Amino acid sequence: MKPVHLIPALALALVLAACGGEPDQPAKDAHANDAADHGTEADEHGHEADEVASTVIAAEVAEKSGIKTQPAGPGVIADEHEVQGLLTPVEGRVAQVTARFPGPIRSLRANVGDPVRAGQVLATIESNLSLSTYSVAAPISGVVVERSASVGGLASEGAPLFEIADLSQLWVDLHIFGADAQHIQPGVPVAVTRMSDGETVRTTLERVLPGMATASQSTVARATIDNADNQWRPGTAVKARITVAQEPVDLMVPLTALQSMDGQESVFVREGETYLTRHVELGARDATQVQILSGLSEGEEVVVAESYLIKADIGKEGAAHDH
Structure with missing residues (x-):
């Protein structure tokens, strides 16, 4: 009688061994398929949502933290030369x-x-x-x-x-070296910044003087600034950005929006109270703006102030998930 009872038991053992826990597999497959489907799903802007690093920050917390956004859009990237110079009284005054x-x-x-x-x-x-x-x-x-x-x-x-x-106006004598002098012509915009406190005034380059400055062997380009409030002093050293060309671009963001995430240049996009990472490809840039070639769409709300706080918060989220 014993062999009769052992056959069903042996058959059950063989079936379980062959299954190797197969009853649990459909649930795992369903979860994996769901994750895969979520990972390849594109959002409304056409960006793949595969493992997009994100965080949620309440609106009132973001406001108190100084986090600000602005829509990405078209603009102008300037080809600028940064030079130094000196303020002097206007001749004849x-x-x-x-x-x-x-x-x-x-x-x-x-x-x-x-x-x-x-x-x-x-x-x-x-x-x-x-x-x-x-x-x-x-x-x-x-x-x-x-x-x-x-x-x-x-x-x-x-x-x-x-x-x-008469110091109501002052000359700004800017020293230009080497081949840069060939690209700078009168009539282009100049932003003059006081080194002591960062105060900036905008003016126009009036002339490029003939000859060379004896001491520095530089070409001198001259502009005039208004000084009705007497806040600019003759003899003060200044720096200036001379704009020699301007290039329109379809999409750009401020440099303050950029952060490095996973070794890639990135920006953070706000959707409600959620902040999403966008890896972006960069193009031309100037002192304040950078062109976006891919990874971002026009109109998306990009974090332009305190973006490092978003990066830090996403980093905490990732550390929490690792544990």
């Missing part, structure tokens, strides 16, 4: 104040840095010839940049007492 007759200086009524107007009395001098006192007035309006006299001192005829400069 500097005047010397001199004594007409020799004699002792009885009073001085202005100091270096004082603003003066044309006709304002700056000094009185007792003439050695007539023994009478006469006044010396400012020939132009401007700022006293130098005083070379003192009360009680002797003024010689024609000797300078003051130097006055």
Whole structure:
């Protein structure tokens, strides 16, 4: 009787061995197929959603963190040359104040840095010839940049007492080296930046001077800036970006949008409160913008401020999933 009972048991064992856990396989296959289908599904912008790194940040948290977005779109990439230069007074707007007759200086009524107007009395001098006192007035309006006299001192005829400069406008002399000088012509835009605090003013290149600057062996290109508020000082070193050409592009984003993800240049796109990684191919760039050749569509909301926070948050999400 025992052989009769062993046959079904042996048959069941063989079936289980052959199956090797097959009853669980359909569930695994279904999950794998679902993941594969999700991985190759394209979103509404035509980007494949295969393993797209993302994170969710509540709108109020994003606002408090300074995260800002703007739609990707067309624009202009500038071909720019960055140079350095120096601010100088405009020629013809500097005047010397001199004594007409020799004699002792009885009073001085202005100091270096004082603003003066044309006709304002700056000094009185007792003439050695007539023994009478006469006044010396400012020939132009401007700022006293130098005083070379003192009360009680002797003024010689024609000797300078003051130097006055009209600083309402200043020249920007920019030094251009080598082959760059061949690409820079008058009439192109110039952005002049003060090195001390980053203040920038925009103007136009007026002329490229003939010859070379003796000390630096550079070509000097000159522009003029307005200085009505007297915040720009002669002798100040500045840097400038000279735009020699502008190229329209179909799609671009600010450089602040770029982050490196998985060794690739990337941007983050906001969809509601979800931030998605987009690997992008870059084209031309200038000091502030970069062309996007692929990986992004016009109109998508791209993170342009505090994008590193999105990168860090996605990195935390990935670390959490790894564990």
